[in-house]
Amino acid sequence: MTLLAKATIDLIFSLVYEDLRRLASYVHYGDQHQTLNTTSLVHEAWFKLKDSPRLVDLPLSHFKSIAMRAMRQVLVEEARRRSAQKRDAGDAPLFPAIGGSGACSEQFLALDLALNELAQASPRQAEIVNRRFFGGETIEETALALGVSESMVEREWRAAKAWLAIKMRGMKG
Amino acid sequence: MLAEDKRSSSLLDRGIESTVQSLLDRAPRFSVGQSVGPYRLERFLGEGGMGVVWLASRLDMDLPVAIKLLPSARLSPMRMRRFAREIRTLSRLSHPFIARIYDAGAMSDGTPWFAMEYVEGVDICEYCRLHTLSVKDRLRLFHAVCETVQFAHGQEIIHRDLKPSNILIRSDGSPRLLDFGIARQLQKSTDDDDKTQAELRLFTPLYAAPEWRSEGSFGFNTDVYSLGIILYELVTGQAPGSAAGEALAPPSRMIAARALVDASTRSLLLSGKSYWRDLDALCLHAIDPGPARRYPSVESLLRDLDHLLEGEPLEAHPDSWRYRAEKFILKNFRALAFSASALVLLLAGISFFTAKIAEQRNAARAEVARTQRVEQLLESLFTGGDKSAGPKRDLMATTLLDRGVKEIRMLEHDPDVEAQLDLTLGRAYQQLGRFDQADQLFRRTEELCQQAGSSQQLNLGRSRLAIGNLRIDQAKLQDAEPYIREGIEIERRQLPADHPEVVEAQVVLGRLHLERGEYSQAVSTLTLALHSIPATDFARRAKPLSLLGDAYFYLAKYPDAETMYEQALNCNLQVFGYWHPSVADNLKNMGLVQAEFGRYREAEKRYQQALQISRAWYGPDHPDTADYMSYVADSYYWQNRIQEASVLLKDALDIMVKNYGEDHPRVALVLNQSGMVAHEQGNLKEAEKDYKRAAQIYRNIYGENHHMFAAAMGNLGSIYLVEGKLGEAEAACRRAIAVCAATQSPTAVNTADNRIRLGRVLLREKRYAAAEAESMAGYQILTHNPGANSSFLARAREDLAAEYAAMGKPDRAEEYRKLLQSSSAQ
Numbered sequence: 001m002t003l004l005a006k007a008t009i010d011l012i013f014s015l016v017y018e019d020l021r022r023l024a025s026y027v028h029y030g031d032q033h034q035t036l037n038t039t040s041l042v043h044e045a046w047f048k049l050k051d052s053p054r055l056v057d058l059p060l061s062h063f064k065s066i067a068m069r070a071m072r073q074v075l076v077e078e079a080r081r082r083s084a085q086k087r088d089a090g091d092a093p094l095f096p097a098i099g100g101s102g103a104c105s106e107q108f109l110a111l112d113l114a115l116n117e118l119a120q121a122s123p124r125q126a127e128i129v130n131r132r133f134f135g136g137e138t139i140e141e142t143a144l145a146l147g148v149s150e151s152m153v154e155r156e157w158r159a160a161k162a163w164l165a166i167k168m169r170g171m172k173g
Numbered sequence: 174m175l176a177e178d179k180r181s182s183s184l185l186d187r188g189i190e191s192t193v194q195s196l197l198d199r200a201p202r203f204s205v206g207q208s209v210g211p212y213r214l215e216r217f218l219g220e221g222g223m224g225v226v227w228l229a230s231r232l233d234m235d236l237p238v239a240i241k242l243l244p245s246a247r248l249s250p251m252r253m254r255r256f257a258r259e260i261r262t263l264s265r266l267s268h269p270f271i272a273r274i275y276d277a278g279a280m281s282d283g284t285p286w287f288a289m290e291y292v293e294g295v296d297i298c299e300y301c302r303l304h305t306l307s308v309k310d311r312l313r314l315f316h317a318v319c320e321t322v323q324f325a326h327g328q329e330i331i332h333r334d335l336k337p338s339n340i341l342i343r344s345d346g347s348p349r350l351l352d353f354g355i356a357r358q359l360q361k362s363t364d365d366d367d368k369t370q371a372e373l374r375l376f377t378p379l380y381a382a383p384e385w386r387s388e389g390s391f392g393f394n395t396d397v398y399s400l401g402i403i404l405y406e407l408v409t410g411q412a413p414g415s416a417a418g419e420a421l422a423p424p425s426r427m428i429a430a431r432a433l434v435d436a437s438t439r440s441l442l443l444s445g446k447s448y449w450r451d452l453d454a455l456c457l458h459a460i461d462p463g464p465a466r467r468y469p470s471v472e473s474l475l476r477d478l479d480h481l482l483e484g485e486p487l488e489a490h491p492d493s494w495r496y497r498a499e500k501f502i503l504k505n506f507r508a509l510a511f512s513a514s515a516l517v518l519l520l521a522g523i524s525f526f527t528a529k530i531a532e533q534r535n536a537a538r539a540e541v542a543r544t545q546r547v548e549q550l551l552e553s554l555f556t557g558g559d560k561s562a563g564p565k566r567d568l569m570a571t572t573l574l575d576r577g578v579k580e581i582r583m584l585e586h587d588p589d590v591e592a593q594l595d596l597t598l599g600r601a602y603q604q605l606g607r608f609d610q611a612d613q614l615f616r617r618t619e620e621l622c623q624q625a626g627s628s629q630q631l632n633l634g635r636s637r638l639a640i641g642n643l644r645i646d647q648a649k650l651q652d653a654e655p656y657i658r659e660g661i662e663i664e665r666r667q668l669p670a671d672h673p674e675v676v677e678a679q680v681v682l683g684r685l686h687l688e689r690g691e692y693s694q695a696v697s698t699l700t701l702a703l704h705s706i707p708a709t710d711f712a713r714r715a716k717p718l719s720l721l722g723d724a725y726f727y728l729a730k731y732p733d734a735e736t737m738y739e740q741a742l743n744c745n746l747q748v749f750g751y752w753h754p755s756v757a758d759n760l761k762n763m764g765l766v767q768a769e770f771g772r773y774r775e776a777e778k779r780y781q782q783a784l785q786i787s788r789a790w791y792g793p794d795h796p797d798t799a800d801y802m803s804y805v806a807d808s809y810y811w812q813n814r815i816q817e818a819s820v821l822l823k824d825a826l827d828i829m830v831k832n833y834g835e836d837h838p839r840v841a842l843v844l845n846q847s848g849m850v851a852h853e854q855g856n857l858k859e860a861e862k863d864y865k866r867a868a869q870i871y872r873n874i875y876g877e878n879h880h881m882f883a884a885a886m887g888n889l890g891s892i893y894l895v896e897g898k899l900g901e902a903e904a905a906c907r908r909a910i911a912v913c914a915a916t917q918s919p920t921a922v923n924t925a926d927n928r929i930r931l932g933r934v935l936l937r938e939k940r941y942a943a944a945e946a947e948s949m950a951g952y953q954i955l956t957h958n959p960g961a962n963s964s965f966l967a968r969a970r971e972d973l974a975a976e977y978a979a980m981g982k983p984d985r986a987e988e989y990r991k992l993l994q995s996s997s998a999q
């Protein structure tokens with residue numbers, strides 16, 4: 001990887017992190033932002049990234065997938081850290097967080113693993129989950145991006161969710 | 174399955190937002206009683222852009238400290254580096270009014286932290302309100318704050334986030350400056366991570382200077398602006414409106430307005446009227462949205478603050494030389510293309526000199542260290558790439574330099590300082606293309622050093638080298654060598670072999686070899702020089718690496734060239750960040766290599782990046798920007814995107830004409846290219862017009878006996894041939910051949926190309942024997958030359974085949990037809 005490419009990804013990574021943090025705090029304080037639903041916040045984060053001068057010459061789709069990858073990585077790292085902390089602390093949670101984030105982080109790590117497997121089994125379904133979940137895309141947008149019909153995306157999305165659920169349950173057990 | 178479907182993915186269905194929220198929420202990560210290093214957390218104090226702050230106490234002694242922690246540091250490399258930088262910064266700043274750092278470390282999970290002085294106090298504005306301080310007392314307090322900031326500036330550290338909540342006043346009335354979280358060292362550009370992306374600029378908009386807020390450029394007087402706003406707030410009890418770019422009301426008017434509704438404000442107005450006028454002037458001068466019009470340094474702000482407190486006239490006076498100089502900068506802000514504040518700093522340095530001269534020369538001597546900084550800035554300013562800034566701007570910059578020269582003359586004699594400044598100014602002139610002035614300064618230095626004898630040997634060597642380097646720019650390559658050799662020899666005697674200056678001299682020698690076409694020697698000299706520069710000294714490595722790239726490029730060792738250019742690029746990225754002309758130049762060179770490989774798409778990408786940088790740095794109408802446009806156009810041309818190339822070239826041409834007028838080689842270069850494109854489009858008339866204009870320009874500038882004129886004539890010949898104007902074509906080709914043979918050599922590649930062209934014209938005129946003579950002559954030169962253009966070789970073979978066929982020599986015709994086929998099959 002050239003230094004330039006590495007710098008770009010580093011930058012995206014850091015920017016994604018900044019935006020996720022901002023996003024988390026918005027969501028946290030919830031209702032003052034009723035006009036902006038959270039999905040549009042994710043989008044907003046990306047648009048901001050997209051307009052960063054350094055990134056403009058990446059094609060949007062390419063850029064988006066880098067950003068999604070970075071975002072997923074940020075969340076995975078964080079989830080790992082959390083569940084490690086939880087293990088260290090034994091049963092009594094040292095860091096009680098709102099909404100049981102310990103459970104959430106386990107779940108999320110499971111999802112990440114399952115998604116990796118799904119990517120092997122059905123790359124398209126994995127791509128759809130990535131776009132819908134990490135990308136906050138609607139069925140319509142995903143269909144457009146992948147050049148397939150909406151009903152196809154709908155079907156695959158449901159199938160992927162079912163598949164992931166089974167996998168994730170298996171991991172817990 | 175349905176049940177699975179439902180339960181499944183509660184996570185997936187809740188959406189990413191809820192995951193983000195649970196994983197990155199603001200719930201406290203740390204808790205009371207938790208230990209961090211030798212400290213115990215006691216109370217959460219607050220959270221800023223760069224981490225959370227807790228009150229803590231040392232376990233073994235009852236000392237309260239403030240601990241700053243950076244949660245999830247590993248997730249953001251940039252934050253991690255900034256945090257580390259804050260620690261470095263604080264540990265360098267030891268000042269009674271700056272909260273000092275005690276200790277730093279990392280927790281077992283990697284969370285970094287540092288402990289610093291816990292300051293109990295209230296923010297400066299609040300303090301003034303609570304104690305109803307008089308205006309004078311507020312100014313005194315503000316003075317102390319400025320002195321502290323000035324101290325940090327003396328360490329070349331810019332705070333960048335000054336605001337009342339970062340300036341606490343303790344109960345004893347002494348201030349403490351906090352939060353160097355986004356502070357930055359001015360000259361240490363190896364701190365590369367600060368890309369100052371808008372998204373990552375963590376500051377408080379109200380107090381941030383406009384250039385920092387919107388463009389991300391900053392300098393010492395970025396802090397001046399913030400201080401100005403704080404002063405405004407201090408004296409008026411209210412921060413100025415935040416509307417960006419709007420002219421702010423003078424504080425006195427603001428107070429008068431407030432006094433109508435707020436009795437407590439009234440007391441502030443009691444002092445005299447002229448006093449308020451000066452305070453207004455000082456305040457507005459500090460918060461001028463234009464960095465060049467603002468106080469250039471906290472030092473100058475402090476001087477005026479002193480004047481104000483003493484009732485003396487202010488320096489913020491529009492008639493001073495500095496003011497005029499600043500105006501100059503303002504006008505040339507983008508053209509000079511350097512962080513405005515650095516420019517101002519430079520001027521502050523010069524005017525500082527002026528002030529000192531008036532006092533005494535000893536003081537000036539004591540400032541040699543400072544002189545060196547001025548020198549660095551001066552050079553970096555002009556090396557910023559202003560070489561092509563057009564005649565008008567040159568003039569103004571040289572006026573400035575002339576002034577500097579005069580001032581040095583007044584400095585009486587510290588021969589060492591004088592010699593070094595002369596050399597610096599000379600280099601500045603050289604950068605601006607004012608070779609005569611540069612020459613004068615260098616030779617004067619040489620002469621003086623020679624007279625001074627042994628004490629000035631080193632400067633003698635330096636001046637010899639400078640002259641040699643200048644001769645290269647002047648294309649007097651023969652003259653250059655003895656100067657460079659003598660310079661190197663003297664420096665070697667005076668300095669250790671791996672001293673930066675000796676190595677630099679080595680690089681100059683490498684450049685000379687390169688310019689003389691002695692590429693292998695250039696390679697060995699430059700490689701040797703590179704061995705003496707540490708791998709991490711990016712600033713010094715960039716230049717020789719890029720020269721080495723050139724040498725390999727000319728040797729047609731493209732993979733090596735590419736490696737060198739890439740390394741040079743990496744160095745420049747480290748030193749300057751992405752948005753810098755040096756980076757653009759590296760990218761362009763890398764594009765050239767790609768184009769040599771025939772990877773035009775890759776080449777285009779590099780050129781586009783370079784163009785983008787140039788646009789951002791020089792602006793859209795700068796000749797360098799136009800240059801990069803023509804590179805992009807070239808890559809379009811080779812990708813068969815002729816229409817796009819044509820459009821881009823028209824714009825480039827406009828820019829060149831706007832900058833240089835109609836008659837300039839750079840205009841001709843673009844015309845030449847645009848002729849090629851028009852030719853490709855089948856627009857022969859347009860192509861003919863472009864080539865004719867180019868030839869005309871070269872004739873006006875260089876006369877007819879010049880290879881550039883020959884090149885233009887050759888192109889014109891080709892287009893005449895296609896148009897079927899055979900007589901004109903023949904005349905043009907013959908002219909081109911004659912000039913090439915005279916200025917280069919009868920066996921030069923260019924001569925051969927034109928003979929092949931002529932052969933084709935004669936063939937069309939059915940003068941087969943004459944045609945064969947030309948085609949064959951050209952062909953033979955090319956077959957003996959590795960740098961030959963294969964399309965001309967093919968053309969010669971094709972024509973020779975036709976000529977022999979027409980002359981009734983089918984065997985020979987067949988021979989060339991076969992050669993043609995086998996070469997095109999390759």
